[in-house]
Amino acid sequence: MERREFLKLVGVTGAGTMTACDQKVGPQALIPYLVPPEDVTPGIPTWYASTCRECPAGCGVHVKTRDGRVIKLEGNPDNPVNEGKLCARGQMATQRLYDPDRLRGPRRIENGEQAEVDWAAGIEQLAEGLRGAGAEPGSIVLLTGLETGTRDRFYDEWATAVGATRVVYEPFAHEAVLEANRRVFGRAAVPDYDIAGAEFVISFGADFLGTWVSPVRYGRAWSEMHAFRGVESVRPDGEGVFVAVEPRLSMTASNADEWVAARPGTEHVVALAMANALGANGPAAGWTPARAAEVSGVDAGTIEHLAEIFEAKRSLALPGGIGAAHRGATAAAVAVNLLNQAGGAVGDTVQVDTAITGGVSGAYRSMIELTERMSGGQVKALLVAHTNPVYSLPPGVGFEDALDEVPFRVSFSSGLDETASHCHLLLPDHTPLESWGDWVPEDGVMSLIQPAMRPVFDTRPTPDVMLDVGRVMVGDEGTPTIEAETWYDYLRSAWSDVAGSEQAWAEALRAGGVWQAATTVPTVTTPAAADDGLDFGPVSFDGPQDDGAFDLVVQPQLAMYDGRSANSPTLQELADPVTTSCWQTWIEVHPDVATGLGVKDGDVVTVTSPHGSVTAPVITYAGIRRDTVSMPLGRGHTAMGRFAKGGVNPVELLPADVEPNGGGPIYQGVQVTLTPTGAWVPPLKHQGSDTQHDREIAQAIPMAEALHAEPGHHGNGHGEPLTVARAAEDSGDDSPYRWGMAISLDACTGCNACVAACAAENNIPFVGPERVAKSRQMSWIRIERFLEHEESGHVKTRHIPMMCQHCGAAPCEPVCPVYAAYHNDEGLNVQVYNRCVGTRYCSNNCPYKVRYFNYFTYEWPEPMSWALNPDVTLREKGVMEKCTYCVQRINAAKNTVRDEDLEAVVPDGFFQTACQQTCPTEAIVFGNLKDPDSQVSKLSRGPLAYSVLEELNTRPANFYLKKVTNRTSSEVALEAAGLGTEV
């Protein structure tokens, strides 16, 4: 071929190819920013300070946005509530924002059919409906969830303006605790419990590390009190001790030094008997430890011993949770208060002057009253915002039927939940990440909520809708107006006292709020009538009371809370910290009881109470009393979205009556019988075996030894002891880094916050229940939970976060035929997705089993994919993946440092991995093992450090710090005395 001819040919074919490409792709609009937004740099995240609204705790958050989209939440380190930490549900707030089943605009429901309306028409219809409701007092009802701060005030003001009655309902409103505190301390609020300052914490059913009041805050505090951070961290007068009194070994109890398994409904009797042993009078007078032992099943010696410790140490007793949600709930909470008084905790570890606003007095009772008025036809218009009573009230209340008696029903819910689907008009609110607002989690802490992105759908802030309705109705006679053009104006003027100037406002927005010292100091009183009308005896549950019946404990589930998080697929898939199950509602049964019933994990039983029956699969759990079974709340939705449908709703088993004193619901109040149905479903447990078969994966050391342990003596004696220095050798000679982790098992509570944070950071897909049934869940980090059956009959739990160990001699690397798994210069064990052909040999050869295979190409339904982190590659089917130590953060940190100084090394603590960042108890420390002064190096050199499966000589970069057991003050003494509780 001639040269010219060749060139001609190349030219023609080249042009042809390009033309073809052009036609295939079609016209595209690429419009650059003519005037780029000031705060957006492509590729650089923008952060907004705001407040998490996934539960009433109100943790401060920093919302990470990229190119105008929210992609992740992290705790706001300045916020005094959570100090930079966040729980699993907070991490997954993005899935509420991008919920594919959210209402996409205002809707009208007629004859069960949804019809789109525009906002003007919707507001017009709302005004019309309110006019039609008449002027009778109570004919219009505004029903909201718990609100604090400005929005709470706004709702009250607006309700007054339109002549509505406001009702506040929250499923977990701590009614009994509030009532007890009103009676004993003169203030109906949750006091500031100084868990961090206490030396001895005893909880009577409060799941304060998981779901109770403010779990992140308490998690931090607990770790400060309890976690072993080296000999110097132990107080001179002895280490912190935590005892849990409850019938079931909950996640919180699983972190206790001693679990005292009192019969359900008798937890407070133990408290009273302790108070009695401390010489308290009043209600405690008759309750000697011996008498308490009879009803509670707790040994009298144990009670006396606990009382001794309570008196000797700076102590704190926590009421609430499952211990104060039965018919004697107020008495139970009063009993614990009395114990606190008897032990001198009030005014010390129990600070009543700064209260947490996480409760609603008599919330449940007001719903019963509302239902009665609705059934009586007195309510003509019902407006529901941020609460879902059709789901969370027991069916016996009759709320759902009563709704039919209300001629005009409006929902402001952003999703189509059970209550909304009974309404005529749906005017969806923004989600908190799109809204303005504020939140007052406790006295003196005012957190701001600011929109982090433009609304995803055609929604409007409910206060703005209300202002608009007010303007439509302003012509009506006698309707007072609210002095504000918009909700933002209203909020802004409400903040004029604390942040009046533009500068102060901007500063408050930047910081995420304003924190002041609490100002209210009510006097602590103990009115003589504190125990008026209270029965302090053991509470009996509805049911046959025979051998075939079990007391039912119903508790909020960590990932679901009251059911509001049920349409988040990642939370649905999160392993329950107690059973490691997910996506369904199970019933926990003691293994011996299960054997007696002839059932095993996954066998479906019909659970029948005097008030209803549901079916649920059995999960056997050694951490529950033999006379007790337990079910988690939050699943079994009939509406709300595609992910919320699994499981059943245990409230169907519950009585409708009210706890007479506090006005709360009866979550613990029935006995149930179990009838096997013969059906079996996969138990959906993440964990294979509940025990570690003496494999020393999660190791522990008695406190007495921990105090005198010598560094360098870790390991279990099989292999060559591993040293940090040796681990540090496993990176390139030229590299200043060898990344590693130190994970404290004594601090880890098993709360799964790290799991959710990792999923958010690393685009980890959810796989759905069918695939969890085949153990194909993808989470790169998991909390292994091992039950230790001790010789004394006690059941203890160890939690161990497990992720890629980035071994120096990684077994996964040599077996990969294509070098997809290789060791990089910084000691990271790297997985090259593009190179992986999917032989899965690496996973077979990984002793830690921390590699996860993409059996399918997993997808996120729109707009859930908007939350994907653009810094992390998505993986297609056929590819192996695993923990990268957040390599994108490592690289970002190196780049940032290099921008300043080419030679500089990333300093210790310059950045954090996602799991480390969110861990409420700071159990995870990440850093450079080559830097002898880094925190991770120091910890890894410590006496408690060990490597998992050390004898395999894989030289992991993860060092674990042993859990410290047998704290001298409790366990040794109890067990030595032959005391304690056997289940």
Place this chain on the structure above:
Amino acid sequence: MSESTSTVNRRASGLAQATVFRRVNDDVLATLQRPGVGWAALMAVVLTVLGVAIAAWVYQIKTGLGVAGYVPPVMWGVYITDFVFWVGIAHSGTLISAILFLFRAQFRTAVYRVSETMTVFAVMTAGLFPLIHLGRVWYFYYLIPYPNERLLWPNFRSPLLWDFFAISTYFTISSLFLYLGLIPDIAAARDRAEPRSFRHRLYSLLSLGWQGTDSQWRHYNRAYLFMAGLATPLVLSVHSVVSWDFAMAIVPGWHSTIFAPYFVAGAIFSGVAMVITLVVPLRKAFHLEDYIEEYHLNNLAKLLLLTSLIVFYAYLVEFFIAWYSGSEFEKAIFWDRLTGKYAWACWIMYICNCFIPMSLWSKRIRTSWFWMFVVSIFVNIGMWFERFSIIIQSLAREFMPYQWDYYSASWVEWSITAGSFAWFFMWFLLFVKFLPSMAIAELKELLPPKLRHQQEELERAS
């Protein structure tokens, strides 16, 4: 020497009725006649099963490997079981044709062609599974060391790569060996074929101009000997390499030095069983009773018994070492093998591989066509479950109790497994109709010289 003479005499008596070379040709080449209804029906079944398997594979590629039953931590399942099973089957072919050739064990003559073809087809079947089990089969070429602009090479430390070379080498050698032995026989078939027919042209091409001259025979015999010498070490090395896929891993139940000899013995064991499974019906269908006799069967049965004992010994040693090692993980895995959720698979394997073959101590069973067929089927099943047990049970209960789980295969895996048998038998059915399934030339070598006199006399008389 005397023994060999007596063997020849025994063979001679066996062929007493087949007194002419022509009859050998007639009988063997009769297998190449137009297929009957039975053959066509078998082929139809085989193609249907294969079609389903191909559809299943396409579905798997399109949807993702998740349509197979994998339950982490069991990341290898039935596909790898099938792979090892077929590689194992492939082994006795070379053993019978090459090693027994070198040892001058003449009982091989009647069956070695069948076992050689079995080898080639089994390797062709086995070779599919590493592809089928890949997560991203469309990138399978990453495993091939080809020069590329990214300067990326495969990882030569990975046993999977050794496997790739071992299997491809074995396939090359065993197909060459098979072809070499076929040349004189193809020539015989050529001479019988209708001139200018398709078969004639095919055989002419394949016989490479074979004329049966002395020099051709001399070269042929030399080449055959060399090939046998080359193939012999492969019998040992290839399956050793396959066993290293497991032995090089740190998985308890895999990580063991006994694996190479253990797998080789197992491979021969399963291969001999498969030869019996194939030969018994073949003999019946093509009326080859005069060529394949109880004498052959008896010898194959003895080989089966010997390898069964070796395999049994290996099983016992595994348990001993697990106990002797003191490793908690090893002990746990072997205890679980006997008593755990996969104990059923393990007991199938012991019964089929160790206990049932013990019946072969009885000569009556060794020489019974029916019983040997039954025993060989049991051994085939047992050896499949041996691989199943080793691979799946070991993975299911590895180091981390958190991840212990139970795997069961999905319909996709079963379809493809059935399809692998269909694929194998498809080739085998084609083979028996296109190429002589017994070595004509070598059979004739066994005819004692005196028979040649008889033949001449007979011819003269006629």
